[in-house]
Amino acid sequence: EVFTAQTDIEHLLETQQRVIDDVNEYIALEEKRLMTLKKRLNVYKEEHEKAMKDIPNFSGNPINAFTLIKRLTTDLELIQKDMDSGSANIKNVTKHNDVKYPTPEDVIGAAVALMRLKQVYKLDIKELSEGILNGVAYSTPLTAGDCYDLGLALYFEGENENALPWFEEAQRKYKDSELNHFSESDIMSLIGATHYHLGDYNTALKTAINVLTMNPMHPNIANDIQIYQKAIAGDDENIEESEVSKKNEIENNSTETRTSDADYIEYLEDEKNYEILCRGEMDVAPVIAKSLYCRYVTENHPFLRLAPLKVEFKYLQPDIVIFHDVIYEAEIQFLQEAAKPRFSRAVIYDHETGEMVPSKYRISKAAWFDDEESEIVSRITQRIADMTGLSMETAENLQVVNYGIGGHYAQHYDFTTKDDADKDDFENGNRIATVLFYMSEVTQGGATVFPKIGLSLFPIKGAAAFWLNLHPSGEGDLATRHAACPVLRGSKWVSNKWLHIHSQEFLRPCNLEYQEEGILRKPVPKPVLKTSR
Ligand SMILES: O=C(O)CCC(=O)C(=O)O
Numbered sequence: 001e002v003f004t005a006q007t008d009i010e011h012l013l014e015t016q017q018r019v020i021d022d023v024n025e026y027i028a029l030e031e032k033r034l035m036t037l038k039k040r041l042n043v044y045k046e047e048h049e050k051a052m053k054d055i056p057n058f059s060g061n062p063i064n065a066f067t068l069i070k071r072l073t074t075d076l077e078l079i080q081k082d083m084d085s086g087s088a089n090i091k092n093v094t095k096h097n098d099v100k101y102p103t104p105e106d107v108i109g110a111a112v113a114l115m116r117l118k119q120v121y122k123l124d125i126k127e128l129s130e131g132i133l134n135g136v137a138y139s140t141p142l143t144a145g146d147c148y149d150l151g152l153a154l155y156f157e158g159e160n161e162n163a164l165p166w167f168e169e170a171q172r173k174y175k176d177s178e179l180n181h182f183s184e185s186d187i188m189s190l191i192g193a194t195h196y197h198l199g200d201y202n203t204a205l206k207t208a209i210n211v212l213t214m215n216p217m218h219p220n221i222a223n224d225i226q227i228y229q230k231a232i233a234g235d236d237e238n239i240e241e242s243e244v245s246k247k248n249e250i251e252n253n254s255t256e257t258r259t260s261d262a263d264y265i266e267y268l269e270d271e272k273n274y275e276i277l278c279r280g281e282m283d284v285a286p287v288i289a290k291s292l293y294c295r296y297v298t299e300n301h302p303f304l305r306l307a308p309l310k311v312e313f314k315y316l317q318p319d320i321v322i323f324h325d326v327i328y329e330a331e332i333q334f335l336q337e338a339a340k341p342r343f344s345r346a347v348i349y350d351h352e353t354g355e356m357v358p359s360k361y362r363i364s365k366a367a368w369f370d371d372e373e374s375e376i377v378s379r380i381t382q383r384i385a386d387m388t389g390l391s392m393e394t395a396e397n398l399q400v401v402n403y404g405i406g407g408h409y410a411q412h413y414d415f416t417t418k419d420d421a422d423k424d425d426f427e428n429g430n431r432i433a434t435v436l437f438y439m440s441e442v443t444q445g446g447a448t449v450f451p452k453i454g455l456s457l458f459p460i461k462g463a464a465a466f467w468l469n470l471h472p473s474g475e476g477d478l479a480t481r482h483a484a485c486p487v488l489r490g491s492k493w494v495s496n497k498w499l500h501i502h503s504q505e506f507l508r509p510c511n512l513e514y515q516e517e518g519i520l521r522k523p524v525p526k527p528v529l530k531t532s533r
C-alpha cells in the first residue's frame with residue numbers, strides 16, 4: 001500500500017503524469033479520427049441533400065448512381081474502419097509496470113487518515129472540502145464526486161458518523177459539477193442509510209420517502225423504507241446486532257487489551273489528553289515545569305568535554321530530555337536515501353496472536369540498519385552511547401521511519417508489559433530506554449506526546465528525544481506511555497534506537513527494591529491546559 005509513507009505519495013505524481021500523457025495522446029488521436037470521420041460524413045450529407053431536392057434527376061444520372069453505390073460499399077468500409085480504429089487508440093491507463101498505482105485499500109487508508117486528522121486537529125469538514133487547512137487554502141476544492149467517494153469509503157468502514165458530513169457535502173456540491181458519477185437520489189438514499197445505522201430511524205425514513213418522491217424507480221428504496229418503518233416500530237432484528245458491534249468497536253479501539261473499568265476510564269482520559277497534546281494545548285504540571293532546566297552534558301565522555309551536548313530537560317521522573325543537534329544533515333540524507341528502497345509497512349505486536357502485524361494503530365513505513373553495514377550507522381550508535389552513558393551492546397538496530405498522510409502511532413509503551421509476557425523477542429531484557437531522532441521538521445502536527453504527564457515534543461530536525469522506559473527496579477514505567485500524533489502537513493522522518501537492560505548492569509546499578517508495575521497509581525502531577533487561548 002502507498003498511503004503509509006510520504007515518499008510513496010511523491011511517486012504517485014509520476015503515475016499521474018503518465019495518466020495525463022496517455023489520455024492526452026488518446027484525445028489527440030481520437031480528435032483526428034473524428035475529424036476525418038466528420039469530413040467523410042459531410043460528403044454524404046451534401047450529396048444526400050442535393051439528391052433529395054430532385055430525386056428523379058439524381059437517380060437518372062449514371063454518375064450519381066455509381067457514386068451512391070460506391071458510398072454504400074467501399075466508402076462505407078472506410079467509415080467502418082475509421083470507427084473501428086477508435087478502439088485501437090484506447091490506452092490502458094492503469095497498466096504500466098514502471099509506475100505504481102494505488103489500490104482501493106489506499107483510498108480507504110487515505111479517507112481514514114483524513115478522518116483521524118479531522119478528529120485530532122478539530123478540522124471543519126466544510127473547510128476541508130474547500131481545500132482549506134486551518135484557514136489556509138493549500139489544495140483545490142474537493143468535487144461533489146470526491147466527497148461522495150470519501151463518504152462511501154468511510155461508510156463501508158462502518159464509520160457512519162464520519163461518513164455522514166461527507167455525504168452532506170456531496171449533496172451540497174451536487175449542482176456545482178457536470179461530472180457527478182451518482183444521482184441526487186443515490187446520495188440521499190445513502191444519507192438515509194447512514195442515519196439508520198446511527199440509530200436515527202425517523203430521519204432515515206423521512207430521507208428515504210424523499211428519495212421515493214424524487215425518483216420512484218430508485219433501486220431498493222421501497223425495501224429501505226420498510227426496514228426503517230420496522231425499526232421505528234421496534235421489531236428490527238438488526239438493531240441488537242448493531243448495538244453489539246458498536247460496543248465491540250469501542251473495545252477494539254486500542255493497541256492493547258484492557259482488564260478493568262478503571263483501566264478503561266484511564267484509557268479514555270489518556271485519549272482525551274492525547275488529542276489536546278497533539279494540538280499543543282497542554283502543559284506539564286507547574287511543579288515540574290518550575291524545576292526543568294537546560295544544561296550541557298560534559299561528564300559522560302572525554303569527547304563531550306570538547307564538544308558538549310545541549311540537553312533540554314522536558315520532564316522529571318520519568319526523565320525525558322531533548323538533545324539538540326545530535327544528528328547531522330549528511331547523516332539524515334544518507335539514512336533517508338538508504339531507507340526508501342527497503343521500506344516496509346511498520347508493524348505492531350498483536351496481543352492475541354503474539355505476532356507482529358501491520359495495523360491502523362501504526363501507519364508509517366520503516367527500515368532497519370545494522371551498525372556493521374555503514375560507518376554512518378555505527379557513528380550514530382556511538383553518539384547515542386556518548387549521549388546516554390548507556391551500553392549499546394544489546395541495543396536493537398537503528399530504525400528509520402517515515403510517516404505519510406495522517407501517519408501516526410497510537411498510544412503505546414516501548415517496553416513489554418506483563419500482559420505480553422509471552423513475547424519472545426526481548427532476549428536481552430526489556431527496553432530500558434528509547435532514543436528518538438527527529439530527521440525532519442513537520443510543518444503541522446506530528447508531535448510525540450505523553451498523555452499521562454501532559455508533554456508534547458514537536459519535532460526539531462537534528463534533535464533527539466531520550467527517555468528511560470523502566471523504573472530502577474526494572475519494572476515498566478507506565479507514565480512513559482506515548483504516541484506519535486498524525487502528520488497534518490509535511491513529512492515526518494524519525495529514527496529510533498531501543499536500548500535493553502542486559503549489558504547495562506555495571507553502568508546503571510539496579511535498585512532491587514521491587515516496584516509494582518502500576519506505580520502510576522502513585523499519581524504523577526496533573527498536567528494543565530494552556531490558558532493563553
Ligand atoms: O514517531 C514518534 O514520534 C514516536 C515513535 C514511537 O513512539 C515509536 O516508534 O515507538
Ligand SMILES: [Fe+2]
Nearest residue numbers: 412413414482
Ligand atoms: Fe514508542
